[in-house]
Amino acid sequence: TDAPEKERERTLVLVKPDGVARGLVGEVLRRVEAKGYRLVALDLRTPDREVLGAHYAEHEGKPFYEPLLEFMSSGPVAAVVVEGERSIEGFRSLAGTTDPTTAAPGTIRGDLGRDWGLKVQQNLVHGSDSPESAAREIGLWFPGL
Numbered sequence: 369t370d371a372p373e374k375e376r377e378r379t380l381v382l383v384k385p386d387g388v389a390r391g392l393v394g395e396v397l398r399r400v401e402a403k404g405y406r407l408v409a410l411d412l413r414t415p416d417r418e419v420l421g422a423h424y425a426e427h428e429g430k431p432f433y434e435p436l437l438e439f440m441s442s443g444p445v446a447a448v449v450v451e452g453e454r455s456i457e458g459f460r461s462l463a464g465t466t467d468p469t470t471a472a473p474g475t476i477r478g479d480l481g482r483d484w485g486l487k488v489q490q491n492l493v494h495g496s497d498s499p500e501s502a503a504r505e506i507g508l509w510f511p512g513l
């Protein structure tokens with residue numbers, strides 16, 4: 369497109385298996401689109417451990433790492449490439465903080481998530497946390513994009 373460079377910042381958004389199972393893909397995408405971001409790619413798939421191991425490499429060795437990979441491979445995930453000015457920070461702000469019990473109301477995790485007493489936070493969504501992470505994650509989930 370002919371959008372200015374800064375409006376083309378891209379981030380990888382995942383609606384995690386809990387979000388897909390609860391039928392919240394539409395609600396997450398509605399919030400992303402209502403914010404004014406554009407959807408560039410969209411795919412529903414159950415990720416394998418290879419993709420997840422690379423995606424979560426920074427967490428290897430942490431106590432929640434194995435439960436996290438098990439959770440993330442437990443069912444389909446909606447993988448979405450989202451584009452817009454400051455979309456990386458912007459989606460993290462829409463998502464809210466990691467712990468869904470204390471995430472601020474108005475956010476995806478704050479409005480829709482809660483603790484389920486499981487070994488890992490099932491917090492509905494993922495969003496890339498930096499331009500470097502976004503480039504790496506988009507390449508991993510959508511090679512060739």
Ligand code: RTP
Pocket residue numbers: 432436465466487488489490491493494495496497
């Ligand atoms: P994300 O990367 O998924 O956007 O989430 P985040 O930055 O808010 O959280 P991060 O610290 O990067 O952790 C990645 C994901 O691991 C799960 N987690 N569970 N103690 C726990 O139960 C725990 N800690 C982390 C969450 O699913 C978190 O989103």
Ligand code: MG
Pocket residue numbers: 497
């Ligand atoms: Mg993170």
